[in-house]
Amino acid sequence: MSGISVAFGGVSALSDVSLTVEPGQVHGLIGPNGAGKTTLFNVACGLVRPSAGRITWRGRELRRLRPSQLSKLGISRTLQGVGLFAGLTVLENVMVGAHRHAKAGFVSALLALPTADKDDRLLRERAHAALAELDAEGYADRYPGSLPYPVQKRVALARALVADPDLLLLDEPASGLSEDEMHELGELIRSLSARMSVLLVEHHMDLVMRVCDRITVLDSGEQIAAGTPAEVQADPLVTEAYLGDAVDVEADAAELARTDGGTHA
Numbered sequence: 001m002s003g004i005s006v007a008f009g010g011v012s013a014l015s016d017v018s019l020t021v022e023p024g025q026v027h028g029l030i031g032p033n034g035a036g037k038t039t040l041f042n043v044a045c046g047l048v049r050p051s052a053g054r055i056t057w058r059g060r061e062l063r064r065l066r067p068s069q070l071s072k073l074g075i076s077r078t079l080q081g082v083g084l085f086a087g088l089t090v091l092e093n094v095m096v097g098a099h100r101h102a103k104a105g106f107v108s109a110l111l112a113l114p115t116a117d118k119d120d121r122l123l124r125e126r127a128h129a130a131l132a133e134l135d136a137e138g139y140a141d142r143y144p145g146s147l148p149y150p151v152q153k154r155v156a157l158a159r160a161l162v163a164d165p166d167l168l169l170l171d172e173p174a175s176g177l178s179e180d181e182m183h184e185l186g187e188l189i190r191s192l193s194a195r196m197s198v199l200l201v202e203h204h205m206d207l208v209m210r211v212c213d214r215i216t217v218l219d220s221g222e223q224i225a226a227g228t229p230a231e232v233q234a235d236p237l238v239t240e241a242y243l244g245d246a247v248d249v250e251a252d253a254a255e256l257a258r259t260d261g262g263t264h265a
């Protein structure tokens with residue numbers, strides 16, 4: 001993505017931001033609250049159309065990227081939250097992610113049309129394998145709503161991985177996870193980079209610093225730094241941006257303490 005700008009109702013959310021995810025690398029996107037991370041992620045997914053800038057994928061410019069094109073392009077994503085279909089089993093949810101590999105298409109496979117038998121078997125095999133990789137195969141026949149949140153997140157990741165993407169877009173995959181689960185997620189993301197590129201939007205700084213090859217830092221819609229984890233950590237602009245955020249949080253807490261909200265906190 002290069003020179004990306006986005007404005008919501010005339011208010012600038014991103015201004016001239018450029019970011020390249022190199023093949024086989026994990027690229028982190030960080031920044032304080034409201035920095036524009038989700039907006040840039042949504043541009044990469046085709047959910048937000050930039051007012052300026054270019055999106056290029058494998059040397060070809062994507063003029064009107066739509067979310068529905070992503071899987072054909074070899075791009076998978078997980079969004080904040082989990083977004084699983086409540087009425088489908090875990091296995092069926094993951095099969096939805098594999099549909100680009102089915103000749104007859106997922107719908108005919110789900111309806112078990114005779115021509116789709118072979119596809120159906122292949123889809124199931126792929127989905128089982130993806131669940132096994134995420135250590136979630138035991139939940140294949142369960143419905144998402146009955147599962148703990150961290151397991152739902154693993155299923156959502158399996159659904160993204162089953163398509164065997166070349167680029168995986170992850171929006172806050174560690175939210176709601178325990179320390180141990182986050183550690184496992186870090187190992188998984190590192191191992192994935194052997195077969196795909198990853199764009200990782202994440203608040204947990206230790207995870208980002210551990211797994212990323214390169215990091216882009218946004219603040220108030222502008223790119224303030226980019227480089228290796230060590231370079232970014234040593235950049236005074238980055239420290240300043242995060243300190244500003246910490247001061248804001250402290251000021252918010254002080255404000256809250258002065259109001260009724262504080263007495264009930």
Ligand SMILES: Nc1ncnc2c1ncn2[C@@H]1O[C@H](COP(=O)(O)OP(=O)(O)OP(=O)(O)O)[C@@H](O)[C@H]1O
Pocket residue numbers: 008009012013031032033034035036037038039040
């Ligand atoms: N749909 C929208 N309509 C109007 N303004 C928006 C919209 N989405 C985001 N914004 C604004 O754009 C700016 C960037 O928001 P964004 O959610 O991308 O930041 P972020 O870095 O992901 O923040 P956080 O870490 O809090 O999730 C913010 O000022 C936000 O209020």
